[in-house]
Amino acid sequence: VQIMTPLEFILLTFVVCLAAGVLGALLGLGGGVIVVPALTLLLGIHIRYAIGASIVSVIATSSGAAAPYLKQRIANIRLGMSLEVATTIGAVSGAYLAGIVAEHWLHLLFAGLLIYTAVAMFLNRREDRSDLPAHGDRLADRLALHGEYYDRALQKRVAYRVSRTPFGLGLSYVAGAVSGLLGIGGGVLKVPALNLALRVPMKAATATSNFMIGVTAVASAGVYFIRRDIDPFVAAPVVLGVALGAMVGSRLMERVHASRLRVLFVAVLIFLAVEMLMKGLR
Amino acid sequence: VTPVNQTQAGGAAARMDRLELAISRLLRWCMLASLLLVLLGLLAAFAHHPDYARSPEELRRLTADDAPFPYRFGDAVIAAAHFRSGGLILLGIFLLFATPILSLLTALGAFVLWRDWAFVAITTIVLAVLAVSFSIGRAGG
Numbered sequence: 001v002q003i004m005t006p007l008e009f010i011l012l013t014f015v016v017c018l019a020a021g022v023l024g025a026l027l028g029l030g031g032g033v034i035v036v037p038a039l040t041l042l043l044g045i046h047i048r049y050a051i052g053a054s055i056v057s058v059i060a061t062s063s064g065a066a067a068p069y070l071k072q073r074i075a076n077i078r079l080g081m082s083l084e085v086a087t088t089i090g091a092v093s094g095a096y097l098a099g100i101v102a103e104h105w106l107h108l109l110f111a112g113l114l115i116y117t118a119v120a121m122f123l124n125r126r127e128d129r130s131d132l133p134a135h136g137d138r139l140a141d142r143l144a145l146h147g148e149y150y151d152r153a154l155q156k157r158v159a160y161r162v163s164r165t166p167f168g169l170g171l172s173y174v175a176g177a178v179s180g181l182l183g184i185g186g187g188v189l190k191v192p193a194l195n196l197a198l199r200v201p202m203k204a205a206t207a208t209s210n211f212m213i214g215v216t217a218v219a220s221a222g223v224y225f226i227r228r229d230i231d232p233f234v235a236a237p238v239v240l241g242v243a244l245g246a247m248v249g250s251r252l253m254e255r256v257h258a259s260r261l262r263v264l265f266v267a268v269l270i271f272l273a274v275e276m277l278m279k280g281l282r
Numbered sequence: 283v284t285p286v287n288q289t290q291a292g293g294a295a296a297r298m299d300r301l302e303l304a305i306s307r308l309l310r311w312c313m314l315a316s317l318l319l320v321l322l323g324l325l326a327a328f329a330h331h332p333d334y335a336r337s338p339e340e341l342r343r344l345t346a347d348d349a350p351f352p353y354r355f356g357d358a359v360i361a362a363a364h365f366r367s368g369g370l371i372l373l374g375i376f377l378l379f380a381t382p383i384l385s386l387l388t389a390l391g392a393f394v395l396w397r398d399w400a401f402v403a404i405t406t407i408v409l410a411v412l413a414v415s416f417s418i419g420r421a422g423g
Contacts, residue, residue, distance in 0.1 A: 003338055004338055004341055005334065005335060005336055005337060005338050005340065005341060006327070006331075006334035006335075006337075006340050006341045006344055007328065007334055007335040009341050010324060045345075049345075056375055056378060059378045059379070059381065059382065060313055060316070060317065060378055063309040063310070063312065063313040063378075063381050063382070064309075064310070064313050066306075066309055067306045067307075067309045067310040067313075068306070070302045070303070070305055070306035070309070071302070071303060071306040073299060073302055075302070077298075077301070077302060077305070077389065078401065081386075081389065081401065081404055081405060081408065082404055084408045085404060085407050085408055085411070088408055088411040088412060088415070089411055091415070092411060092414060092415045092418060095415070096418060142400070143400055143401075143404075214309070214381065214382040214385075215382040215385075215386065215408065215412075217382075218379050218382045218383060218412055218415075219411055219412055219415045220415065221379060221415075222379070222412060222415030222416035222418075223415050223416075223418055225353075225375075225379070225416070226416060226417070226418070228353065230375065231345060231351075232323075232351050232368055232371040232372055232375065233327075233344045233345060233351075233371075234345060235320075235371070235375060236320045236323060236324050236371045236374075237324070239317065239320055239374075239375075239378070240317060240320055240321060240324075243313070243317055244317075
């Protein structure tokens with residue numbers, strides 16, 4: 001960092017985050033999982049400020065991504081809001097924890113997250129598991145969490161029943177805690193939780209996850225902000241880069257074959273994981 | 283299902299659609315406005331400090347722990363009104379924080395109007411957790 005001028009720093013950070021945003025949107029991840037290692041490893045920014053800047057950018061990208069899903073009525077906001085009770089409590093505990101654990105632990109935990117994401121991407125279990133037998137769920141019945149949306153690709157209405165809400169609340173707490181601790185949106189945890197545990201169809205799960213991520217990220221951002229871990233001069237180019245990148249990426253999505261990118265991306269994730277691991281063990 | 287129930291269900295779906303559309307618009311416009319503020323903030327930084335393009339020393343000062351940023355909302359507004367960079371960037375960040383909170387408040391208003399007390403309670407709990415988050419940070423490291 002020491003040898004750059006502020007202008008060089010801003011431009012470099014912006015470009016790196018722009019690339020992270022494009023990649024994230026193409027692969028259906030937020031940018032956070034790439035932004036944090038890129039800022040710490042490439043630009044030498046302290047991991048706490050990297051996480052602080054990343055969590056701010058997560059609010060922007062999730063708001064941008066959730067807006068069209070809400071307009072098309074694919075997101076289930078009743079379900080999302082119910083689970084937010086757990087994700088926000090998780091986010092606050094995670095963000096609090098990030099302030100007291102030693103720095104090398106954050107590097108090691110992030111390495112673990114990168115490996116998990118790489119494995120999840122490699123296996124690419126994108127098939128929909130919402131057709132598994134649903135369990136009766138009195139909580140979901142009482143709160144009317146079951147949903148329905150119009151699937152443009154299938155050209156029909158898809159109705160679904162939510163099951164195992166209490167289990168889903170538990171998983172949401174964990175997803176929120178990881179998000180708060182490491183400054184990521186956590187869609188990589190929330191979408192499988194919604195689809196596998198709660199039996200929500202993949203499209204509705206992705207849409208609902210995006211809606212939840214903004215609220216979850218604000219819960220941890222509050223903790224980071226009060227602790228002064230959000231440096232405005234670092235956060236500004238990160239937010240602009242990731243948000244712009246995500247907009248470009250979501251428009252490119254229909255033209256790019258994400259499956260080819262995925263192989264490259266898994267390699268990048270593993271490389272970043274090794275680097276993070278070494279930084280944590282040093 | 284009797285026709286009366288059908289109308290009720292149709293009404294509930296229609297008003298939920300309206301709420302979702304309102305939140306969708308709110309998220310999009312607040313997000314774009316906050317990005318604009320952050321961008322203006324960066325431009326202001328270089329307009330006020332031409333040396334930012336030359337001196338590496340300045341970066342060390344800007345990213346130091348005691349960097350002079352107006353962290354309070356009131357200070358940020360005053361600084362932004364004077365077209366100061368830190369104030370504009372922080373106003374943008376505050377607006378970004380406010381975006382999901384405003385969507386929760388919109389939903390809360392709708393749930394109160396519909397007398398959906400279970401969801402009034404749920405939304406209030408989420409808002410309360412957010413309030414705690416903006417006060418707990420002081421206790422951490």
